[in-house]
Amino acid sequence: MRLNIQTDYALRLMMHLAVKRDGLVSAAETANLFGVSKSHLMKVASALVRAGYVESVRGRSGGLRLSPEGFAVSVGDVVRLMEGDLDVVECFQKGGGECLISPACKLRGALHRALEAFLTVLDQYTVDDLTANNAKLFSLLDGEAA
Template identity: 40%
Template sequence: MNLTSFTDYGLRMLMRMASAPDQAFSTADLAEEFRLSRNHLTKIMQRLAQGGIVETRRGVNGGAILRRSPAEIRLGDVVRLLEQGQTLAECFGPGKGACTIEGCCRLKARLRQAEARFIEDLNRSTLLDIALPARVAA
């Protein structure tokens, strides 16, 4: 199993934000800290905002803040949101790919169960559990 970079980067951003939940974080600052594309992080931040995880504000004091306490944000819910539209296997996607055993496959149901258990297991942890250490101001 492999999470997309979209999810990986989104989790990194949230881990930093959880270290100072009352602070607004700009996408530019996060991109610089993690040495990632600002454009890519902007798209991730938009998805997190649409999913109700963060709130974004424009302007001089703008940036993104967590909408809830890190202790209330379940990791499985975040992964499900960020992996939205990704399929575990080709046969899960539209058109079912090039699968020739669709009618008799017993693997698909097991993969769906495993995916559900993966999300359930992640939901036992919160963003608070994986928050990065707070940064000391220079």
């Protein structure tokens, strides 16, 4: 399974915000840190704010911070939010698509079980799990170990 770039950016942003636990971070700072497009990152941040995982503080000294829910959210939930469409093959779509072999195909069941297993594993990890007690990550994202 390949995740889209928005999901990648969302997880990186949330990890960066978790590392900067007590401060506000600008989207530009995160975009520069990861070498990604600020406009793409802003779209991702907006989705995370709407979901309640990230808080946005407006104004001159504003920025982004992880909400309490953001620390506790599962990686699987972030993937579901950002991916939206997890239809890995045509027959997963509403209406089943137009594949000739759909009525007899066992691949659909296997792929469905694989997708569920993928998400089940991701549901076992929170953003906090990815960042807590991770001195090397703190060093890379914050310049100092926490």
